[in-house]
Amino acid sequence: MHYVLSDIHGNKDAFDTILSMINLQPEDHLYILGDVIDRGKYGIELLQQIRTMQNCTMLLGNHEYMMINALRYPENLHYQQVWRNNRSLDTFDKYFNLTEKEQEEMLCYLESLPVQLEITVNRRKFILVHAAPQELYETENMASYNFNEFIVWYRLTPFLQMPARKNVIFGHTPTEQFHQSMHIFHGKRMIDIDCGCGFPNYGGQLGCIRLEDMTEYYSNDGVFTKEEAAEWLKTHIM
Template identity: 25%
Template sequence: MGRTLVIGDIHGSLKALEQILQRSGATPQDHLIFLGDYVDGWSQSPELIDYLIALKATHSCLYIRGNHDDLLMQWLQTGQYSEQWFNHGGRITMERYTALDKDKKQLHLLFLESLKDYHLDDSNRLFVHAGFTNINGIHHEYFPRMFYWDRTLWETALALNPALKPDDALYPKRFNHYREVFIGHTPVTRIGLTVPVQKANIWNVDTGAAFKGPLTIMDADTKEYWQSDPVFELYPQENGRN
């Protein structure tokens, strides 16, 4: 039986993804769970999605939707985009996709439309890009877009008093539904780190690949992890989302 390997936010850094798959020794027997944000930042978003589509033919892969993936999907569907997306990684993605032919865009749109909002495994471990807001858990979420936009789950985990126990009346009820929750979305570089961070039962695997950090792949069982070189060093002529 293979490992369950969790991959943080990639943001167009195909070179970094190739590094971590090689460094972790990932095989077709492993189950690869990608936490979303495949695009926006570095210049290889189209090539990265081509790679992910091909990888699923040879490996066990599960692709979760990130907010940047949803923004690209909306643009490909409607031609509409926000200035905020354009200024936060979307510009380089739009430039690259404008140069693609119609068939390639359609293939990538189908991939983006197929992404999952979350994955709950048989061990009651939740894998989601950002989080959820309903205190009763994911199946009661009133606002499904929060699966890939929420930051309150991680902010609550960061602010939580470590002395509180799960049965304490003040303990966040959201945390008690799942054995572990694996997220990306909010890079740990915001708290000055570039490695996976655990707070309560929340694991954040976004180690800042869109900015100055590396890309990370982590074994969900053992918590061993492998990282790429700092991604900006792999794309020295680019700014990423810096």
């Protein structure tokens, strides 16, 4: 089975809850679309945990991108300020509690992360990315953006034309901005899975989707089949 989640934002309890729900088996694979760190307290611990998971692939998010820039270029005050303004204090403090060897290993791990992957499940093609797919950068005249920043920072809207015959799964933009709900959003060839885990005080939670049958898992609300999720949204859209 193939599972996808995004934007844990330091919430280890939510991540461990999802892991207990999906009961990941050796033949399964979990994809995490970035933003493991910041806002919550346990970003560094989560990175350490995820690095040890043999059947897990993490992609780069904008918060890891900020972390790399701030730590690789400490003389750059802009990089420091941008990361600090995005609630990185716990991540920063715990990073510097690591040994120098552990710090370097963690940065090298983050620098090795892909920014986009394509997978096929049951003959359906999926693009996995943190914020916006490379194909959109190439076709929508986004040349004014730096490519790496575009792919981890750009905000998608339901009106953008996604790549033909592929389904883009992304995080970065909380789903409530698409349908006023902290549940997974299904649009035309796009699936937003950032259910606001970085904002638990506003009803956010961690969402995860199983690609074989579109079953949805939520750290607060439990498990929904494809049909149950659709029915829930009919009665819970604000």
